[in-house]
Amino acid sequence: MAKVTLFPQACKGMEDCGICALVCPQHLFTSSGEMNEAGYVPTRLTEPEECTGCQSCMLSCPDMAIVVVKEKGEEAS
Numbered sequence: 620m621a622k623v624t625l626f627p628q629a630c631k632g633m634e635d636c637g638i639c640a641l642v643c644p645q646h647l648f649t650s651s652g653e654m655n656e657a658g659y660v661p662t663r664l665t666e667p668e669e670c671t672g673c674q675s676c677m678l679s680c681p682d683m684a685i686v687v688v689k690e691k692g693e694e695a696s
């Protein structure tokens with residue numbers, strides 16, 4: 620298990636970016652359907668409990684809109 624925190628105000632959304640959706644091996648990202656203050660529709664996680672903590676989304680996001688923290692006791696992969 621891992622904890623994924625999204626920062627919707629920093630996200631450029633699926634239409635204008637969508638990199639997290641492309642790199643997530645679990646296919647957990649979808650559109651939130653709610654526009655942020657910058658006029659983008661940020662992403663959300665469909666099934667957060669399915670996250671493996673691989674951190675691909677966090678490392679790939681150009682806007683640092685994702686933070687992935689592994690649960691205590693897990694090794695970084």
Ligand code: SF4
Pocket residue numbers: 629630631632633636637638639640661662679680681682683684685
């Ligand atoms: S990679 Fe980052 S900026 Fe791009 S859609 Fe995903 S969370 Fe938003």
Ligand code: SF4
Pocket residue numbers: 621623642643644645646647669670671672673674675676677687
């Ligand atoms: S850490 Fe990996 S599995 Fe979890 S949401 Fe990000 S890309 Fe998907």
